[in-house]
Each structure stands twice: as C-alpha cells, then as structure tokens.
C-alpha cells in the first residue's frame with residue numbers, strides 16, 4: 001500500500017517534472033504536476049499526493065535559514081509566495097506538563113504565523129503552484145482561517161480571491177482578515193461541508209483554482225510543521241517526540257504530518273519505530289474521524305449536523321480522511337473527542353501559561369489531558385501539542401472564557417476602594 005510507513009521510495013515516472021509528480025493514493029496513476037489543473041485522480045477520483053524522486057534528510061536543511069522554505073528540499077519549489085510563514089515557537093509549559101503528568105510537553109503554536117494560523121504554510125506553496133499553472137482566480141471554502149490565509153497570500157501574489165463561508169459560523173477576526181486582504185466573501189446559508197461541495201463544483205467548472213486541503217500542494221507546505229517539531233525535539237531532547245496531538249477538522253494536518261514522517265523514513269532519516277504517534281482530537285459535536293477510528297472503519301461516515309464552539313473544526317465530512325486514517329493507524333496513534341467545556345478549560349490553561357489560542361487549538365491539550373487520565377498516554381511520553389490558531393482569531397470566545405471588565409470611577413481613591421472590596 002502506497003500510504004504504508006514501510007513503502008519503498010518511489011521511482012519517478014515519465015511525466016515527472018524536475019523529480020516531482022502527482023500520484024493517486026488508491027490506484028497509483030501518475031500525472032505531471034504543473035501541466036493541468038487537477039485535484040483528484042482522473043482514473044478513480046481518489047486523492048492525489050505529491051511524490052519526489054529525491055527525498056531529503058535533516059542534513060539537507062542545515063544552514064538554510066528559518067521557516068517553511070528552510071525545507072525547500074522537501075517541497076516542489078525553492079521559494080514561494082511568502083510573508084515569512086513558519087518558524088513558529090515550540091513553547092515549554094512546565095505547569096501544564098506537571099499537571100497533565102507527562103515526561104515532556106511542548107506547545108507548537110501555529111497561531112504565531114503571519115495570518116495567525118498554520119494555513120499560511122499551505123498557502124505559500126499552493127499560491128505559488130497557482131502562479132505556475134497561470135490561473136488568475138483562487139477560491140476556498142472555509143471555517144475562517146483558510147479564507148484569511150488565502151486572502152493574504154492571494155493578494156500578495158496579485159490574484160483575485162473568492163471565499164465561501166458558512167453564514168454566522170465564522171469567528172470575527174477571520175472575516176475581518178479576509179475582508180481587508182481583499183477577498184470576495186460569499187456567505188453561504190449552510191455549513192462548511194456545503195460550502196466545500198459548492199466550491200469543488202466551481203473549481204471543476206474552471207471558475208477558480210481550489211485551495212482547500214483537498215489540493216495536494218497545500219499539504220506539502222503543512223508538512224513543515226512536522227519537520228520543525230522533529231528538529232526542535234532533536235535539538236532539545238536529542239530524540240523525536242513520542243506523540244503529536246493535534247486538532248482535526250478536514251484532517252489535512254494529520255495527513256501532512258504523516259507524509260512528512262513517511263518521507264523521512266523512506267529517506268533513512270527516521271526509524272520506523274521512532275515515528276511519533278499521531279493523535280487526533282475532535283469536538284464531540286463534530287467527531288466523524290473519532291467514530292471511524294473507534295469502529296475500525298476504513299471510511300468516515302459524513303455527519304450532516306455538526307456543532308461546537310470550536311468553529312475551526314466544525315466539520316462533518318473530513319475530505320482528507322483516506323490519507324489521515326492510515327496515518328493515525330500506522331503510527332499507532334488514536335483519536336479522541338472532547339466537550340466544548342473541556343476545550344474552554346484547556347484554552348484557559350494555555351492562557352495561564354501566556355499562550356493565547358482560539359478554541360479549536362485548545363482541543364489538542366484537552367484531548368491529551370483526557371487520554372492521559374484514561375492511561376492511553378503514558379507518563380513517560382514526550383509529547384507535542386499543536387495549537388493551530390491565535391486567540392485574536394475569535395475574540396468573542398476569548399472574552400467569554402476570560403474574566404469580565406470591572407467598572408470603576410475615574411479617580412485613584414475610587415480605584416483603590418474597588419481593589420480593596
């Protein structure tokens with residue numbers, strides 16, 4: 001199976017371009033990467049992956065600077081449409097580490113990217129591919145962050161952008177970003193999955209170039225999250241993490257991290273036995289991946305009604321499930337659902353260590369806490385939790401989870417009196 005950790009390094013087919021090509025994860029059909037616009041397999045309609053004739057080891061990244069393009073040897077280009085994405089902090093959180101009870105806990109805060117989420121890593125590559133293909137209009141469906149990133153990177157690349165959002169279900173900061181960066185914002189009277197259905201049909205009809213995570217090039221950029229985490233752990237602990245815990249929406253990151261690890265194994269840079277256990281977390285009200293993992297199912301059942309205050313992962317039909325399910329299983333990981341209350345509690349805990357995240361991001365920490373309490377995560381594990389978006393993305397959720405302002409009079413005496421109450 002092409003998605004197995006022990007798969008051999010592939011050989012370049014005739015249609016490869018500079019050692020890169022697209023390959024179907026199911027039937028193995030190969031396609032030239034930049035000749036035509038293509039999102040899925042012509043033969044069987046399944047998902048595509050970018051494949052390379054030469055895969056880098058960590059040594060190849062040495063001396064390359066910081067950020068996504070440090071890892072150009074693992075990407076289809078040497079440079080992209082960039083606003084300096086990547087190189088995000090891998091924070092220590094000693095109190096949380098202690099309280100949850102693991103050997104080491106680090107927070108990879110993707111909210112520290114230029115537009116405040118990891119989506120920037122995918123867009124710096126995806127928008128570059130759009131330029132290479134010569135398209136002039138970009139589009140995505142989004143729970144918010146994809147639209148903010150696409151709007152910023154599209155405008156940086158000088159292209160028109162169209163974003164489809166579920167009306168009333170997108171956090172304020174994200175709409176503000178898409179708006180100011182100049183996207184046309186279409187508010188759809190339906191949920192994210194309906195938006196994605198529509199934008200896929202628009203893309204199939206040639207109306208726009210699709211930059212959802214169905215687009216295999218986005219996941220190439222997002223692989224660099226995994227490469228940064230591994231380099232960070234190797235530098236600080238001389239070993240890679242035992243486990244990486246991450247929020248799951250469309251399961252793009254789960255797929256991208258797994259691909260990063262598979263390529264390192266194929267390149268001989270990582271032992272199969274050392275690959276971190278990929279551990280996905282969903283909100284209880286939107287947990288089709290968790291259901292599939294718990295039932296040992298090969299496919300995910302689409303949930304038509306989804307609800308959670310973690311709006312970034314309010315998704316019932318994770319398009320990358322065929323890539324992500326093998327990723328979780330082959331790495332001996334798992335998936336877990338958490339309640340909105342557990343998410344908010346984890347958001348407060350992170351904030352108390354100085355780390356501001358939006359609700360979906362806190363799901364990773366909430367999930368780790370739950371799995372540790374259940375004994376599924378051991379106390380001797382070194383763990384990285386991914387926090388996917390910044391606190392300011394969803395100011396309403398932050399204000400609701402935090403403390404209320406206290407009205408005081410406009411004189412020092414009155415303020416002192418109030419403080420003594």
Ligand SMILES: *Cc1c(COP(=O)(O)O)cnc(C)c1O
Pocket residue numbers: 117119145146213247248249250251252253254312313358360361388389
């Ligand atoms: C997009 C997004 C997710 C979901 O990521 P997937 O790769 O689709 O699983 C999670 N959190 C935030 C903040 C996001 O913006």
Ligand SMILES: [Zn+2]
Pocket residue numbers: 024025026027028029041042043044045046
């Ligand atoms: Zn196919």
